Amino acid sequence: MSPFTPVPGDTVSKPAADRRFAPFHRTAGASRAWRPLLLAAAVALSACTVGPDYQRPTSAPAVVFKAAEGWKTADPADVLSRGDWWRLYGDPVLDDLVARLNANNQNLAAAEAQYRQARALVGGARAAFFPTLGANAGVTRSGQNGSGGSGGSLGNDGLYAGGGSSVSKSYDANLSVSWELDLWGKLRRQLESDRAGMQASAADLAATRLSLQSELVQDYLQLRVLDAQKRLLVSTMDAYGKALRLTENQYRAGIVPKSDVAQARTQLKSTEAQSIDLDYQRAQLEHAIAVLMGVAPSSFQLAAEERVPEPPGVPAGVPSVLLERRPDIAAAERRVMGANASIGVAEAAYYPDLTLSASGGYRSGSFNDWISAPNRFWSIGPAFAMTLFDGGLIRSRVEQAEASYDQTVATYRQAVLDGFREVEDYLVQLSVFERERQVQQEALDAARESLRLIENQYKAGTVDYNSVVSLQTNTLNSERTLLTLDGNRLTASVKLIAALGGGWRPEELERPVLRQAPDERQ
Template identity: 30%
Template sequence: MRHKPLLLVLAMTLSGCNLIPEYQQPDAPIPQAFPRGAAYEAPMAGNAAQIDWQAFFKDPALHRLVDLALENNRDLRKAALNVAAYRAQYRIQGSALVPQLAVDGSGGRSRTPADLSSTGQQVTSADNSLQVGLTSYELDVWGRIRSLDRNALETYLASEEAQRSMRIGLVADVAVAYLTWQTDRQLLAVTRSTLENYRHNLELIQASSEAGTASDLDVRQARTLVDSARGQVQAYTRQEAQDVNALRLLLGTTIPSDLPESNLEGQLMTEIPAGLPANLLQQRPDIRAAEHQLLAANANIGAARAAFFPSITLTASAGTASSQLSGLFSGGSETWSFIPQIHLPIFTGGRLKASLDYAKIQKDIGVANYEQTIQVSFREVSDGLAAMGTWGEQLKSQQDLVRATDEYTEMALQRYEEGVDNYMTLLDAQRQLLSARQQLLSGHLAKLTAQIQLYKALGGGWTITKT
């Protein structure tokens, strides 16, 4: 008994080597700055930092929808549960670093018949015990358990970053789904209005044909516009319904019926500054998650190395035992046991070497995954910056095209009514006008989507402090 405290202190404090390789963060295989050129805006001096989605999105309807999605989306809920599960696994693994103490009590009575008893008489015996001890506690001399604990920690941290990445992606997906829905509603409204105009023109031309001032060819050409627009109305009706279904799934609940109106041509989001530094990518959660996975793989190498060395396991207990319950705490009833064990691997058929090789290969895979994640991130941000540098001017040209096509249509109608041109010229002008209006609405959506995707690519936003 007098040696037990010393042994427990030794078990708690004995620590040896740490065989985890020294971690060196891989160099980012990308340029120091994002591309510059005709597709990109002029750089803006300043320091970059993160901005949350509430500050990025300015539209009240988007705020309300994103709040609903963050509260009800099932994928995000599963991600949060995965984080909790990995946290629990980390706690389980960490518990192996300290001795596990337990109290065991037992009591029993047994009867031996006379013909089986060594005395020739029946014997009734009792056995009662109360023990406190530790069972199979491995001394972490070579750092194997600490390596596994580090692996569990890094895996848990990677799951947290994965959850954050999913949260950012969900915010972006809700915004894109809502703006797509609103755009398709406008496209449906424009096409319906144009269809009514086409039907009105068809009625006028039919009347002119009956009066002998228009040909049957003109009537058939006018009808082609009506039939084409009818088909587009049905297509946009179907698309709008599917947009609602997609948005409802992202929200995880019903879409509020009292959403405020959104002006798609207004300032729905914070403007993106030009000249962002490439190191801003380090705030992306997928890059952080990839590095945590790399650190976890690095820790596994330490555990695989430690497996080559002897392992020491301690089993100890102390307590009291007596044939009578009343004698458990009487003098002379003390019991104790101390059973150290050492395991030295001699021949394992190459298993330990293969395990170490596997751990090293997994680390190499982690390095490649980390570097690829950075490269993909750089490409996504570069594409987003190129989109934002060009969409503004493209939309201006599209607006000019709509204006010019509208004037062209009015002139074609006037010349047709005056008999200067045939109906083919007016037909072509009306088709071009509808197409130009539809392309303008689609262009606005593409610009907004590019801005949202850039927000996502930058890891959840940014801000620039001028220097």
């Protein structure tokens, strides 16, 4: 390492007046001119890289998920071994909707564009390792006034003389090359930082895709639950309609009072109102799915289906797997890597820069013999540049980079903790919803049996119609509650899959899967 290496905690002021060593140029002796280049190349070969090498920060230790015990593990066919995690629900319509989201969602397109920006930034950082070649050709006309009188003429040599003033032309054509040697690893650390930023952007793209897919799958599953509730209410209205007609016949026969007819009609219309309310809820979900797919709600319609998908068995895995599968955690970890490399970039400002430069071309005051041997010129030589004093500016930038690194480490550790919490929450949710559904199914069976018995008693004339209406309402509420629990279980399963990283794979950081070709089926 260089003797200029600062001592940690040093308070001596660094660079200020930006005094820099002047470049050395030679215009003769080609063999001698290459000596600085050979020397610089030798120095470059032994160059070091300043700044700390990256090591993954430690995170909260965890061996197993507390709520995973007793949770139903996935069957071998259901293991999340591929990216299309939504196929676990076995619904071809859902598969098609997610494919259209991947191709047309505008938020996903914005995240993809942001990733391409980060990828282009890496290309720019990599270009700094190569020489810069430039070309220039131009003509300059200049004049100078003297103290003599007016008058004068333009001569054949392009000079305007006489009267105490002169005007001249200069023709110039040259090629130049400049190459900054990465002696202290500044360019390498910058490339490392930009590459980490690109990988973080790739993880952000994967996280955005996973979030949007999760939102669409949840909306679709809830829509299917609403379809099931709609079918339940329609069948219930049919049963209530038959009960109303039976009650009206009994009233005309003088068997029951008119109040029974009013109660039966009230029950029917109340259920019909609940069915109408579901139309609005379903339309909202349908519109949300359309927007997620990048189409106008007016041009999209999703037909009702009889089947409601079942929650799949989801492997809970272990915490170490969670760190690899969660794209948001991967993004936070890559930002730590980038911040670590930025420390090296800031520390490299303590050391001198070495730039190799060369130029050559033709310069003449006349266009006629511009490109000719007598007008040829060239120069070549290294340039050392170093800031000698800056009042502590470099040190402050190093401290900023170190503080930024500490911030990203804390963010990464918090992301890990949040990931553990989310998985634990959804494991508990699924377990609770499963037990609650079993109890609710038992309650529904009891309500149906009670309704059957009370209807028989009403037909026998031993009870009034109020008892029947009360049990009909209780049974319908139990059936709708059971369907709501099914929807909650489906939503919790989707959230658990997303919390486990879905089908995201770590290798996408280097070569992320971008948007698919637009689907022609609109």
